Amino acid sequence: MLVRFWGTRGSLAAPMTVQTSRKKIRNALRKSIGHDLGSDEKIERFIDTELSFAESGTYGGNTSCVEIDGGGDEYVVCDLGTGCREYGNAIMSKSVPQKAPVFNVFQSHPHWDHICGFPFFVPAYIPGNKIKIHGCHDTLEEAYRMQNSAPGFPVDFDMLGADIEFVKLEPGKEYAVAGMKVTAMEQYHSGDSYGYCFEKDGKKVVYSTDSEHKFESIDESYGFVDFFRNADLLIFDAMYSLADAISLKEDWGHSSNIIGVELAHRASVKQLCLFHHDPNSDDATISRILAETIRFEELSEEGDALKVCAAYDGQEIKL
Amino acid sequence: MIIDEANYGSTLVLYPDGRLDQDTADAFQERLLQAVSAGKEAVIVDFSKIPYISSVGLRAIMIAAKQSKSDGVSLSVAALTPTVNEIFEISRFNYVVTIFESLRDAITAASDDALNAFEAG
Ligand SMILES: [Zn+2]
Numbered sequence: 001m002l003v004r005f006w007g008t009r010g011s012l013a014a015p016m017t018v019q020t021s022r023k024k025i026r027n028a029l030r031k032s033i034g035h036d037l038g039s040d041e042k043i044e045r046f047i048d049t050e051l052s053f054a055e056s057g058t059y060g061g062n063t064s065c066v067e068i069d070g071g072g073d074e075y076v077v078c079d080l081g082t083g084c085r086e087y088g089n090a091i092m093s094k095s096v097p098q099k100a101p102v103f104n105v106f107q108s109h110p111h112w113d114h115i116c117g118f119p120f121f122v123p124a125y126i127p128g129n130k131i132k133i134h135g136c137h138d139t140l141e142e143a144y145r146m147q148n149s150a151p152g153f154p155v156d157f158d159m160l161g162a163d164i165e166f167v168k169l170e171p172g173k174e175y176a177v178a179g180m181k182v183t184a185m186e187q188y189h190s191g192d193s194y195g196y197c198f199e200k201d202g203k204k205v206v207y208s209t210d211s212e213h214k215f216e217s218i219d220e221s222y223g224f225v226d227f228f229r230n231a232d233l234l235i236f237d238a239m240y241s242l243a244d245a246i247s248l249k250e251d252w253g254h255s256s257n258i259i260g261v262e263l264a265h266r267a268s269v270k271q272l273c274l275f276h277h278d279p280n281s282d283d284a285t286i287s288r289i290l291a292e293t294i295r296f297e298e299l300s301e302e303g304d305a306l307k308v309c310a311a312y313d314g315q316e317i318k319l
Numbered sequence: 320m321i322i323d324e325a326n327y328g329s330t331l332v333l334y335p336d337g338r339l340d341q342d343t344a345d346a347f348q349e350r351l352l353q354a355v356s357a358g359k360e361a362v363i364v365d366f367s368k369i370p371y372i373s374s375v376g377l378r379a380i381m382i383a384a385k386q387s388k389s390d391g392v393s394l395s396v397a398a399l400t401p402t403v404n405e406i407f408e409i410s411r412f413n414y415v416v417t418i419f420e421s422l423r424d425a426i427t428a429a430s431d432d433a434l435n436a437f438e439a440g
C-alpha cells in the first residue's frame with residue numbers, strides 16, 4: 001500500500017509567506033559558509049545532511065487530502081480539501097492513465113476544509129470520469145452542491161462533466177472498494193465525523209481526522225483501540241496540545257499528540273502520523289511538536305516501539 | 320495510591336507516591352479536589368515521588384485547576400522529577416499550573432505564614 005499526502009493542514013489553508021521563505025534561504029546560506037557546494041550533487045548532500053526538514057522544506061499549507069493506493073484499478077482518496085487540486089493535476093499530467101477513471105472519495109465529514117478543493121479538482125470536469133463520494137453523513141450531497149453554486153462559485157454542480165454519485169455507508173460495516181477492505185467508525189466532532197480503516201494484503205491504514213477523544217481510561221472498552229489495532233499507519237488528528245484540547249478547546253472536536261501516542265501504544269500501532277496541523281503552526285513549530293512527540297513516546301515506555309512522523313504535503317509512505 | 324499530606328498555616332501540601340496513570344488517577348483526582356475545597360488559601364502537590372504521569376493524571380490536574388480557579392484557591396506543583404517535568408512541557412501543562420523547582424519555593428510563594436510553619440518543621 002502506498003499513502004500519498006496532498007494536504008495535511010487543519011481548518012484552513014496556510015501557505016508560506018515571502019518573509020518565511022527568505023528566512024529559510026538566509027539561514028541555509030549562512031549554514032553553507034565553508035561547505036564545498038561545487039556541484040548539484042554536493043548541494044543536495046548539503047541540504048540532506050546539514051539542514052533540518054523545517055529549514056530546507058515545509059510541511060505545506062493545503063487542507064486534508066490523502067490518497068490511499070492499495071494497487072487496485074480505481075483511485076481512492078480521503079477528503080477533498082485544497083490538496084486535491086494538485087492530486088487531480090498529478091493524475092491529469094500522466095500521459096498514460098494509471099487506473100480506470102473512477103475516483104472513490106471517502107469523506108470524513110462535510111466541514112469546508114475537507115471539501116473546499118473540489119471545485120478545482122479537474123477530473124470532476126471531464127465527461128467519462130466517475131466520482132463516487134462515500135460517507136456516512138446524509139448531508140454530503142447538500143454540502144457539495146451548495147459549494148458548487150452561485151453566489152459562491154460560478155460553475156454549478158450540475159454543470160460538472162463527470163458522473164458524480166454519493167454512496168452512503170454504515171459505520172462498522174465492511175465494504176470492498178478498489179480491492180481494499182474499508183470500514184468506517186463514528187468520531188466525536190461537531191456534526192460527527194468518520195474515520196476510515198483500509199486493509200489490503202495484511203496491511204492496515206487508518207485515516208482518523210477531526211476526532212476528539214474523550215475517555216475515562218484507554219482500555220479495551222474504548223472502541224478506537226480496536227479500530228486502530230495493529231495498524232501499520234495511523235493518520236491521527238493531533239491539532240492541539242493536550243492542555244488546550246481538554247480546556248480552552250474542549251469540544252472543538254480535535255485531539256493531541258499525547259493522546260495519539262497513548263492510543264497508538266494501546267492498539268499496538270506501528271507508525272503514528274500527526275495530521276491536521278494547526279494553521280497557526282509554522283514549520284519550526286510542527287517540527288518541535290514532532291520532536292516532543294517522539295520524546296513522549298520514549299518516556300511512556302509502554303507497548304512496542306512506535307514510529308512517529310508528522311505528515312507533510314507531498315509525503316509518500318510505502319507500507 | 321498513598322497520598323500523605325501536611326498543613327503549613329493556610330497551605331495544604333499533598334505528597335502522592337507512585338505513577339499517576341489509569342490505576343491511580345481516580346484516587347488522586349478525588350483527593351486533589353477535596354484538598355482544593357478544604358478552605359485553604361493554597362494547595363501544593365509535591366511531585367518528587369511521581370516517576371510518570373499519563374494523560375488521565377494530567378486530566379485530573381486540569382479538573383482541579385478549574386475547580387481551584389472558581390474557588391479562588393492557588394494550586395501549584397513542585398519538585399517534578401525530570402520525566403514528569405518533560406511531560407508537563409510536552410503537554411503544555413506548564414501553562415495550566417505554576418511549577419516550582421522545590422517544595423520550599425512553592426511554599427515561599429504561597430504565604431509568609433506557610434513558610435514560617437514549614438521552617439518551624
Ligand atoms: Zn478539519
Ligand SMILES: [Zn+2]
Nearest residue numbers: 109111189210
Ligand atoms: Zn471538522
